[in-house]
């Protein structure tokens with residue numbers, strides 16, 4: 198298991214002003230940190246190998262940051278438009294790399310066909326097993342030995358998750374297990390290449406390789422080889438050094454393969470000061486998605502939301518339903534409308550309040566028989582019908598209060614069961630629960646303080 202990073206311990210125990218003070222003092226310490234990480238043999242070897250194979254030197258160095266773990270630091274000021282990484286094609290691991298490798302001719306004939314992720318995972322295991330004989334050895338040496346993605350969660354950690362995230366976790370694990378199961382029957386054909394194939398291609402090593410591909414690959418369109426399973430797109434590339442860049446939602450970067458220079462390039466659209474961490478923006482993901490796909494959670498993630506299902510909304514409607522809003526026929530009509538208007542998913546709230554989709558779905562669900570016949574007109578009215586508005590407000594408050602209660606108990610149990618001192622995953626799960634609590638509390642507070650009952654953001 199990856200060793201928990203001290204920065205995360207600090208984050209869970211101390212306040213924002215403490216962190217700000219700490220950050221300032223950390224800036225002074227960064228020169229020392231820089232020395233410590235760059236003097237590690239595997240990092241020296243990685244940089245030497247990259248340069249030898251056409252990587253142009255950049256003003257970036259690998260550094261251990263207290264808040265994010267290993268990342269990349271700028272050794273000079275970077276300005277908007279600077280190309281910060283330019284990685285030649287021969288240093289990318291894609292399905293083409295695998296096809297042209299010794300492994301290629303073996304796996305081409307496997308049935309069922311392999312997906313691009315399976316191909317890359319097998320290649321990583323194979324090359325790792327070859328040790329120093331592999332061209333990729335200096336890169337493989339710098340990869341994490343384990344991850345914090347859902348396939349590494351303990352049972353207690355899975356149980357502590359909010360229900361929707363737990364479901365996604367179980368699904369993620371099932372996909373991984375099925376993926377391994379489907380190729381396991383063909384592994385013996387690798388015997389001429391790997392007499393020790395049983396020791397090399399275990400589920401444990403597959404889980405590691407799979408997580409490596411999931412958390413570290415960049416988008417690069419491949420040729421979609423005819424031997425590949427077309428259900429997954431051939432768009433993954435492992436990119437040494439570039440994959441050391443951590444994610445921040447507050448930066449803009451332009452990351453793509455340049456067909457002219459034949460290099461994978463990262464251009465920053467956000468200036469970065471000397472001795473600061475250089476980030477790229479993976480995507481505008483909320484914390485649940487970051488945890489599922491990358492195995493981490495961001496404190497104060499601006500994209501974080503708490504999601505609801507239509508069933509959650511309906512359950513709040515039917516409590517004390519004196520107006521008959523959940524009458525069977527009426528409810529069926531409302532459900533049809535929600536489907537027709539694609540309002541059955543992404544119903545969420547953030548610290549800013551309820552999303553437009555959640556508000557609109559609630560308004561439709563709160564309409565009585567007369568209003569539902571003219572639902573477009575009723576929805577379009579400004580100001581809204583006061584009776585409808587107050588029903589929506591009541592149901593919305595009930596929705597958030599209920600989730601808040603559930604979340605309080607989940608968090609209390611999680612705090613008892615999980616040990617943030619021994620697992621980074623436990624820290625992230627507790628952070629996720631606390632971020633969600635914060636969103637729900639702020640949403641409810643906003644609603645209550647809004648005396649006019651205006652639910653619009």
Ligand SMILES: C[S@@+](CC[C@H](N)C(=O)[O-])C[C@H]1O[C@@H](n2cnc3c(N)ncnc32)[C@H](O)[C@@H]1O
Nearest residue numbers: 265266267412413440441442443444491492493
């Ligand atoms: C592409 S790698 C980045 C380099 C990685 N930190 C390393 O040491 O190899 C992506 C992984 O880095 C970590 N990561 C990225 N951004 C992060 C952030 N803002 N905070 C914490 N961890 C982050 C997550 O573990 C994620 O799966």
